[in-house]
Each structure stands twice: as structure tokens, then as C-alpha cells.
Amino acid sequence: MQMDERKQKILKAIVQDYIATAEPVGSRTISKKFELGVSPATIRNEMADLEELGLIEQPHTSAGRVPSDLGYRYYVDCLMDPVVLSEKEKKIINQEVVKRLDELQEVIEYTGKLVSQVTNLTSLVLKPKNRESALKKIYFLPYETGKAIMVTVKDNGTVDNSIVDIGEDTSPEELQILANIFNDRLSGSKAQDLKKGLLNEIYSELSKKRRMLDGVLGILERMFEPKDGENKERVYLGGTLNMLNQPEFKDIDKVKNLFSLFEENRKLQELLNPGDDIQGLNITIGSENPDLAFKECSIISATYHINGKQIGSVGVLGPTRMDYSKAITIVDYMTKSLTEILTNKYRGQQI
Amino acid sequence: MQMDERKQKILKAIVQDYIATAEPVGSRTISKKFELGVSPATIRNEMADLEELGLIEQPHTSAGRVPSDLGYRYYVDCLMDPVVLSEKEKKIINQEVVKRLDELQEVIEYTGKLVSQVTNLTSLVLKPKNRESALKKIYFLPYETGKAIMVTVKDNGTVDNSIVDIGEDTSPEELQILANIFNDRLSGSKAQDLKKGLLNEIYSELSKKRRMLDGVLGILERMFEPKDGENKERVYLGGTLNMLNQPEFKDIDKVKNLFSLFEENRKLQELLNPGDDIQGLNITIGSENPDLAFKECSIISATYHINGKQIGSVGVLGPTRMDYSKAITIVDYMTKSLTEILTNKYRGQQI
DNA sequence: ATTAGCACTCACCTTGCAAGAGTGCTAACA
DNA sequence: TGTTAGCACTCTTGCAAGGTGAGTGCTAAT
Known part of the structure; x- marks a missing residue:
């Protein structure tokens, strides 16, 4: 079975609606909200196919469909509409970061704050690693x-x-x-x-x-020697409370697990650098994550650079049902922006 | 109506049992668990009196009794058994603090960690304020x-x-x-x-x-100028996750409220210093707290000193139903210990 | 290939009922 | 007069039954 255009449209509709509502999506909903020009029955047929392909699943027989991790992956890789930031948003990001440029610590914290505010997710910022110095x-x-x-x-x-x-x-x-x-x-x-x-x-x-x-x-x-203080690599979190607003974390035990993990900095670091070599944007969806505890979360991260040298990372963490396009855009813009600003500041210097 | 000895014993039993179980305490339970030598019926009569005095209350007619804020206050002021730390516990506290004495920041963080671990509550540590310096x-x-x-x-x-x-x-x-x-x-x-x-x-x-x-x-x-960084007064929290283990915070909305407050450092500072002048131990129970958001919490705090000068505070925050005697003992010992260690270190120096 | 129709499934809500815990009151007792 | 046993009453909790509605899969017609 192949993914034709209609299947893609339906999958896209399911993902988008589910991201927006957090409720399983039924065939009727799709045929009403999205203009596909086909009846619920047709959509049902297609949905059966999508399920067979492992892209969506059913919580129980009489519920609508929910994207699987694989479904999200397909959405992210092939279907997602790009989001563009307005000039105003870009300006805010740039100005706020530049304003704090003197204090590296502040840049870190503010970057995190900004990212978590804009995305309504939890932000992860890996502090620049002091290179081996003499x-x-x-x-x-x-x-x-x-x-x-x-x-x-x-x-x-x-x-x-x-x-x-x-x-x-x-x-x-x-x-x-x-x-x-x-x-x-x-x-x-x-x-x-x-x-x-x-x-x-x-x-x-x-x-x-x-x-x-x-x-x-x-x-x-x-x-x-790398100590607890300045020199050690450390992930700074922002907007952790945003997770509490997600319906998938209305269960206190999940919150406890998640927040416990937040206190284990080493795990967060692994999260931010799934492959050390990979340049650019990194997206880890649900169970793609090696750590079981994050199997209901997705992480989007990217590295920033000074003079071409990788310095640190910025990322967001949210439930698998997160607004990928927005998150990706923000993380991408933020790291590019940081790279540019920092490279400008340290032009020619060895870092 | 007066508090005779039997009423006191019953109140004490109610508070202690409620602290231990988090369940409303019935007359039968008291007569069984605590040896008062009277029947449940008698206890019921006394309980009615205690309720009239405002020291206990009933969630609903057919439930047992629960201490009111006033009841906790009476317990703390008059009934509580003092707890003494074992020499071993004292040693741990002292050694761990002394070990980190070089780095003030570490002392703060470790103090908090220690306190929250021992009490299973959330610890608050007010960092020493840099005095006006020239x-x-x-x-x-x-x-x-x-x-x-x-x-x-x-x-x-x-x-x-x-x-x-x-x-x-x-x-x-x-x-x-x-x-x-x-x-x-x-x-x-x-x-x-x-x-x-x-x-x-x-x-x-x-x-x-x-x-x-x-x-x-x-x-x-x-x-x-007092900045965000070193010079600003700031409360450090430890063991915030402990709150999630308390049955009174099984409701996600309460958690959200509480954790939001944790991010408002100014409020935490007020919490730690209810009256700036008061020396020694400070206990604020439930609605005694000016901030409504903490009406289900109690705070125990004390200040520590260097050469007689107030430097910072240590406190714990927990649900009103917390083990007051233990918490008080820990906070008291911790601040005394810090005062001694720091005064020793800075003997004669102006701070 | 698409769609209308229909039977079916299952979560969810409401309702009713029984059990259990705890109380307050009354009357008997020391 | 203080204490206690007994009893009726209240209120939560848990469970089961039944109705509702959303959503599906299948079949037959278009």
C-alpha cells in the first residue's frame, strides 16, 4: 500500500486536529473541518489503511484516531507547513538577546525564557562549554x-x-x-x-x-578541573510549568516522573545531543527517545556556533502532541540568531 | 469552656494521627490507638467541645475530625513533644556543611538539599545578603x-x-x-x-x-547596584518535588499554583521573614499566612548569623499537615549549626 | 471508487443501592 | 455528675445497571 495524496491530506488533518484539540479525531470531524470533498465513509476507509501502515492508532474501538509516533514522524518529515516568524517576532528575539549580551549567563537564561514563552513548552538550553583552556x-x-x-x-x-x-x-x-x-x-x-x-x-x-x-x-x-560551577556543562530549563498545562500531564505521577528527570542534568544533556556529529536541527519523537521516561515527549534541538565552532544547544521539550512547525521554527531561528550575534561579538577571536 | 488535660490529650492524638495518616480521625480510632482509658463516646463528647473551640473541624458530618489551623497552632505552642536529633544525624549535618565551606554558594545549596531530604518537605534557604559595600x-x-x-x-x-x-x-x-x-x-x-x-x-x-x-x-x-546575579537576595528551593508526594497536592491545579509561586522569589522572601525583627524560630500556619495561595501550607523558618549579625534564613515549607516537631528541630539545628560554623570561620571579621 | 445506511462497540454519565464509617443524642449506670 | 452503651441518622464510597452518543466496520447501492 502506498501513501497517495489523499492519504497524506487525511493524515495531515488528523495530526493537526489532534495537536489542536488533544482529542482523538473522527472521520466526521475531518470531513467537516477540512475540505477534502469526500464523505466520512471514504475517510474511514483511508483511515483503516493509515492504521495498517502504522501511522495512526485507535485508543479503543469506538474512539477516533490518534497519530502514532511514526505518524508524527511522517508529518514532520513530509507534510508539515513551514511557519514563518513575523518581522516583529524576530525583532523581539534579537533585541532581547542583544540587550543581555554582556552577561553570558543572562543570555542563556533569557534565551530559555523566550523560547518557552513563545512555544508554551519547556525549553532546554545547553550552556556554552568552556573549552580546554591553559x-x-x-x-x-x-x-x-x-x-x-x-x-x-x-x-x-x-x-x-x-x-x-x-x-x-x-x-x-x-x-x-x-x-x-x-x-x-x-x-x-x-x-x-x-x-x-x-x-x-x-x-x-x-x-x-x-x-x-x-x-x-x-x-x-x-x-x-571541571567543577559544579562555571565550567561544567549544564542544561538550563525554562517554562517547566508549561508542561502542567498539557492535558497529557494531568496525572500527578507522570508529572512526578517528568520533573524528577528534569533534575538529572546528565539525561537532559543526552537529550539535547542525540548524535554529537549531527549538524543543524534534531527532532526526536516519542519512543524514538532512548529513555523510556520520555516516551510521551518529543524534543527539538539545534546547536549554535561561534566562528563555526559548536558552542551549545537550544531545544524545546513537549508532549509528542506538540506544535512541531512552530517549535521547529523558533528553535531554528533562535540558534541561527545566537550564532550570528555571538559570532559577530567574538569575530576572529578564539573561543 | 476550658482546655483540661484530657482535651489536650485528645487534640494531640488527633493532630498526631492526622499528620501520620492524612485521614480524618474518628473517635474510635483514638480510643484504640491512644491509651486514654475512655470510650469512644466520651471522646466524641470532648471532640464536640474541641470543635466548638475552633481547634478541630469536620469535613462532613459522617467523617472524623481534622485539626484546624488554630488546632495546629495550639499543638505547636503547647502540646508538641520535642524531638532530639541523634548524634549521628548531627554529625552528618555538620560534616556535610563544613565540607563545602569554601564555596558559599555550595553551602547554601547543600543546606537546602539536606533539609529537604531529612524532612521530606521543601526547603527554603535565603542566601546571605551582601551588605552595602564600598x-x-x-x-x-x-x-x-x-x-x-x-x-x-x-x-x-x-x-x-x-x-x-x-x-x-x-x-x-x-x-x-x-x-x-x-x-x-x-x-x-x-x-x-x-x-x-x-x-x-x-x-x-x-x-x-x-x-x-x-x-x-x-x-x-x-x-x-543590586543586580540579578550575586548581590541580589534570593531564596533557593530544595526538594520541591517532595510536595508532589503529599496527598494534599494530588490535584494538578494546586501543584500548578504552588509551583508558580515558587518562581516568584519576592513572595518567598516575604515568607521567610514574616517579621523582620523577630529573632529565632518562626512558625506560620496555614491561613496565618498573608498570602492566600499558601493557605494550605505552613512555613517554619529561622535566621542564621555571623558574629551576631543576621545573615540569611533557612526554612521548610510543607502542607499544614506536616510533622512540626521534626521540621522545627531540623530548622533550628541547621541554623544554629550554620551560625556556629560561619561565625567560627569569619571570627572577628566584619561581614 | 465512492457513499449511504446500519448494526455494533465502547467510553462515559447518571442513577440507584448497599456498605461502612462516624457522629449526636438519649438513657442507663457508677 | 461524668461516663458509657446503644441506636438512629448522615454522608461518603464503591459498584452495578442502564442509557447515550461518538465513532467504527461492513455491506450494498450508486
Whole structure:
């Protein structure tokens, strides 16, 4: 059996109506709402075929039809009408993002907020991953007796500061010597490398300063290992409450399951990057998802880039019965927009 | 009518049984489970009295009794048995907190996690408020052509850094002069004051550097105004999902309401500080709460201190039918513990 | 190939009824 | 006078029966 044009039209009608109403769609409804020029009986015949093809299913004998995951997939791949954003909507997205460009954290959060508001779904935003970075420069500044401010510059441009214990007997000159040693030796090395080679050299210069040195190295080490804080990859969620408005989540147990999963960041990351290599838009529908817990959900995600390098992702999560065309358009536009804005901002810089 | 001892025992039995089972408590149940040495009929008489006093109520004529908000209040104030934490529990709390002492953010988050785990309720932790702080010291360090790292030290000890645009024609010497001017003039002043008096002076020294100066002042200003980020007071929630396990929230609409409120940080702050002046433990039961939305919830909160100064709060939120004695004990111990640990850490320092 | 018609199925709602839990009242008892 | 046993009453809960309506599949006519 093949999909002819009429079957396509009927499937499309079923999906669209079901997306809109969340109720199983009957043959009569289709023949009334959509102008196909055929009677309910004909549609019934076609629906039997569609069911045989696995594209739609019946909750029970006397109910209408509901799209299967496969049906949604066919709809997404072949039938969906593209949605275009109005210039106004585009402007809002761009302006709001640009407004917050100074603070990366804010961009992330706002992107999520925006996406979830527009789609009425839950948004997922993967924070840009700090790439492997190496130390470039160290400065010490006076703080209070026995302590100094250590300012570090990494080769990706980030600047951090922390307080180190230097003991009361360290003179500014000694500190300067230490900084010089670091700066001479470290260009481009990672913390681990530092520790091995550098220790002897510095010990010979400042034999008494062992405690202080350990402090400095400790801080450096912590700075480079991926921690809970800034450096770790993390998915930010927005509009999680929107899920509660979906009729498929009127059951409290489902909500509990879903929200529990929301707290497992690792799973969310897998969700956002079903295949790491795939460029562009990614759509995972229902049971296509490896995790059973999401078998009633679909995820649409896309990556954004700076200077051609993949940086993070934006996605939405909703029930399988979601407005795919709108969601896809938003996610697509959002990532393209982010890519453009960020690439503009960091033009030519290595990230 | 007065509360005699038997009435108290019966009320206590009703509250305790209702807390445990979430089912209206009948006279027969009480006479069986609790050894009062009287028959159900007698208990019924007393219950009628308790109802007249407004301490318990009946969902419907043929159901058992349920404590009213007033009943819980009486229970909390007069009847409750104190719970003591085992040494083991105390140790866990202390160790886990101390382990994370380096990162304030982590202490907050872990405190919340711990509290919600132990109580099976939702925890609220108010992050320490950065007190009004003034600038103490500024340093400039080289970054890349046209840009410099500005390191600021505030008088509460915090150190921040940011990148400023200095234009390509600013020499290190000029930067040093600028830093000197700032450091001479600013001791203890806030950003706004700076702007007014300082400008002319600096303009006369570095007349060409207007753009750069504006950049520096802009950053300073933003640094001092309470922002979305670090400086703003914020309540952190833990174990919000625990609420879903409570039978009173099996209705999805209630969940939606509650969770919406969770996103309004300002309301949560009010919740944690019902009266700003009150020292020690605070218990708000059901409709005692000014916000209608929480009329089925109780909040227990307490503040913690550093060197006698109020810093933040810890609280739990649950249905009115919650285990008050346990919750109170935990919150109390947690804040006392935090106060001790933090005061120890910051001994003598001004916070 | 399409359609009208019809019998059939099944979820859903309403209604009625029985069971059970709990109360309030009354009268008897210590 | 306080306590208790007994009883009638109330109200929820659960279950079964029956009616309704939406929707289907099949068949026969167009």
C-alpha cells in the first residue's frame, strides 16, 4: 500500500486536529473541518489503511484516531507547513538577546525564557562549554596581611581572581619573583603539568614558601578541573510549568516522573545531543527517545556556533502532541540568531 | 469552656494521627490507638467541645475530625513533644556543611538539599545578603591592546575583576595615575559619590581619556547596584518535588499554583521573614499566612548569623499537615549549626 | 471508487443501592 | 455528675445497571 495524496491530506488533518484539540479525531470531524470533498465513509476507509501502515492508532474501538509516533514522524518529515516568524517576532528575539549580551549567563537564561514563552513548552538550553583552556598569566596583588589576590588570565581570555594565603613573612618582592617564575614557565601549560616540573625550580628560589605554593597550586588545579560551577556543562530549563498545562500531564505521577528527570542534568544533556556529529536541527519523537521516561515527549534541538565552532544547544521539550512547525521554527531561528550575534561579538577571536 | 488535660490529650492524638495518616480521625480510632482509658463516646463528647473551640473541624458530618489551623497552632505552642536529633544525624549535618565551606554558594545549596531530604518537605534557604559595600582599592593590569583588567576590592573583602576598554593610546603610566587617583579619593565611597566629585579631577589629569573613564565608572556602578546575579537576595528551593508526594497536592491545579509561586522569589522572601525583627524560630500556619495561595501550607523558618549579625534564613515549607516537631528541630539545628560554623570561620571579621 | 445506511462497540454519565464509617443524642449506670 | 452503651441518622464510597452518543466496520447501492 502506498501513501497517495489523499492519504497524506487525511493524515495531515488528523495530526493537526489532534495537536489542536488533544482529542482523538473522527472521520466526521475531518470531513467537516477540512475540505477534502469526500464523505466520512471514504475517510474511514483511508483511515483503516493509515492504521495498517502504522501511522495512526485507535485508543479503543469506538474512539477516533490518534497519530502514532511514526505518524508524527511522517508529518514532520513530509507534510508539515513551514511557519514563518513575523518581522516583529524576530525583532523581539534579537533585541532581547542583544540587550543581555554582556552577561553570558543572562543570555542563556533569557534565551530559555523566550523560547518557552513563545512555544508554551519547556525549553532546554545547553550552556556554552568552556573549552580546554591553559593558563596564560598570573598576577599577585596585595590584599591584607598574610593574604594576596591572585589574578589569573587564561588563554581563552577569561580572568579569575582568588585569595591565597601567603603567610605573614612573604614580601612583595618575593611575590613578584614567584609571579615571574610562573609567567616565564607556564605559557600554555595546564595545571597538572605545572605541578610536576615547576615545583623544584620554585622551591629552590623560595625554599620557605612551601605552604603558600601549595595554596597557589591548589587553587590553580581547582580552577582547571571541571567543577559544579562555571565550567561544567549544564542544561538550563525554562517554562517547566508549561508542561502542567498539557492535558497529557494531568496525572500527578507522570508529572512526578517528568520533573524528577528534569533534575538529572546528565539525561537532559543526552537529550539535547542525540548524535554529537549531527549538524543543524534534531527532532526526536516519542519512543524514538532512548529513555523510556520520555516516551510521551518529543524534543527539538539545534546547536549554535561561534566562528563555526559548536558552542551549545537550544531545544524545546513537549508532549509528542506538540506544535512541531512552530517549535521547529523558533528553535531554528533562535540558534541561527545566537550564532550570528555571538559570532559577530567574538569575530576572529578564539573561543 | 476550658482546655483540661484530657482535651489536650485528645487534640494531640488527633493532630498526631492526622499528620501520620492524612485521614480524618474518628473517635474510635483514638480510643484504640491512644491509651486514654475512655470510650469512644466520651471522646466524641470532648471532640464536640474541641470543635466548638475552633481547634478541630469536620469535613462532613459522617467523617472524623481534622485539626484546624488554630488546632495546629495550639499543638505547636503547647502540646508538641520535642524531638532530639541523634548524634549521628548531627554529625552528618555538620560534616556535610563544613565540607563545602569554601564555596558559599555550595553551602547554601547543600543546606537546602539536606533539609529537604531529612524532612521530606521543601526547603527554603535565603542566601546571605551582601551588605552595602564600598570600594576600597582598584588595580589595573595589562590584558590585551586597548583593554585592561580592572580588579576591585570592596571593604567587605570581595574581589571582582572585569575587562575595561582603555583605547589603544593609553600608556601603563597613565593607567597607574588613574588608579592612584581612584585609590586616593575613593576610600569608603560608593559608586554614585565617586561619579560626582571625581570626574573633574580626573578629567583635568587625563583629559583625553573620557571614553575610558566612562567605561570604568559604568562598570563600578553596575558592580554596586543590586543586580540579578550575586548581590541580589534570593531564596533557593530544595526538594520541591517532595510536595508532589503529599496527598494534599494530588490535584494538578494546586501543584500548578504552588509551583508558580515558587518562581516568584519576592513572595518567598516575604515568607521567610514574616517579621523582620523577630529573632529565632518562626512558625506560620496555614491561613496565618498573608498570602492566600499558601493557605494550605505552613512555613517554619529561622535566621542564621555571623558574629551576631543576621545573615540569611533557612526554612521548610510543607502542607499544614506536616510533622512540626521534626521540621522545627531540623530548622533550628541547621541554623544554629550554620551560625556556629560561619561565625567560627569569619571570627572577628566584619561581614 | 465512492457513499449511504446500519448494526455494533465502547467510553462515559447518571442513577440507584448497599456498605461502612462516624457522629449526636438519649438513657442507663457508677 | 461524668461516663458509657446503644441506636438512629448522615454522608461518603464503591459498584452495578442502564442509557447515550461518538465513532467504527461492513455491506450494498450508486
